[in-house]
Amino acid sequence: MAILAICRKLTERVALSVSIFILAITPTILLWPYYRHADPWRRLALLLMFLMASVAWTIMVAAIGRRLKWPPLDCRNFAGMPFFSACVVLSFLTGDSSFLAISGVSVSAGLLCRKLVHPEIPWNGMTDLQASGRLTSLNL
Numbered sequence: 001m002a003i004l005a006i007c008r009k010l011t012e013r014v015a016l017s018v019s020i021f022i023l024a025i026t027p028t029i030l031l032w033p034y035y036r037h038a039d040p041w042r043r044l045a046l047l048l049m050f051l052m053a054s055v056a057w058t059i060m061v062a063a064i065g066r067r068l069k070w071p072p073l074d075c076r077n078f079a080g081m082p083f084f085s086a087c088v089v090l091s092f093l094t095g096d097s098s099f100l101a102i103s104g105v106s107v108s109a110g111l112l113c114r115k116l117v118h119p120e121i122p123w124n125g126m127t128d129l130q131a132s133g134r135l136t137s138l139n140l
Contacts, residue, residue, distance in 0.1 A: 004115065008116050011063040014060075016063075018060055021060040025053045027049055031046060032046065054083065054108075055109075058112045065117045075110070079106075083103075083105070083106040084106035
């Protein structure tokens, strides 16, 4: 829970979260071609760098979501869908299937972003549609 509190504190300023994302994604982009066909330890290091970049992406999107007061469903979609789309496009452009393997991180990025913007919503207690109030009930 302390890591979640630190991440939530980092979402207070958009400029800080953007700079953290740039610092986290740069080594991943620069080292990806060299570590792709390396030994398992270097590939593990690349995976950890990618996870760090995904958390930085989530913090940046959560900072924007807090500023614009997004509902929970939008937080999840705006954090997860561009991340998933980028992984699929990079997989087709480079011919490397490892991007498809890590595209599942987009789901966790969306859930973490939702939790950072709306800490009152439990992890799995309520659906995003119920929390956003977009469901209507007809009283007949």
